[in-house]
Amino acid sequence: MSKITESARGKPCIRCGKAGETRLAHYNGLRAHMLGKGMGIKCNDIAGAEFCRDCDDLFSEANYPVWDGGSKSIERSEEFLFWVVMTMIRRGNG
Numbered sequence: 001m002s003k004i005t006e007s008a009r010g011k012p013c014i015r016c017g018k019a020g021e022t023r024l025a026h027y028n029g030l031r032a033h034m035l036g037k038g039m040g041i042k043c044n045d046i047a048g049a050e051f052c053r054d055c056d057d058l059f060s061e062a063n064y065p066v067w068d069g070g071s072k073s074i075e076r077s078e079e080f081l082f083w084v085v086m087t088m089i090r091r092g093n094g
Contacts, residue, residue, distance in 0.1 A: 004045040007091070013052035014087050024048040025056040027084050029077030049083035050090070059083075 008024040026042040027035060027049070035043040051059070059080050 002045045004048065004091075008048075008050040011050055011090075013055050014050045014090060015055040015083055016052060018052040018054070021053050022050050023053075023056060025051040025059060027080055028059070029080045030073065031077065031081075046088070047084055049080065049087045051083070055083075 004024065008022050011022050012019045013022050024045065025048055026037075026045070027047040028037065028043070032043050032047075035047040037043045049055075049059075059076065
């Protein structure tokens, strides 16, 4: 487990503020392949958001139907990237 992945533990969720179950959720949106994602490979850890289980589920690949259709995929991807950037800022990398 990387230092970045480990550092998410114990922090409140960057999106909703819930504490106690935060994990690093790797970006899996429209530009994921440009950030290191491949078959069976997640994006680089730097492209992750510190989400609780509920927020992670909202953006997970398994829940694409929640965001289904044209501009909704772009909306989902852009919102996920926003939370990645907010996580970087919180870490002091922004």
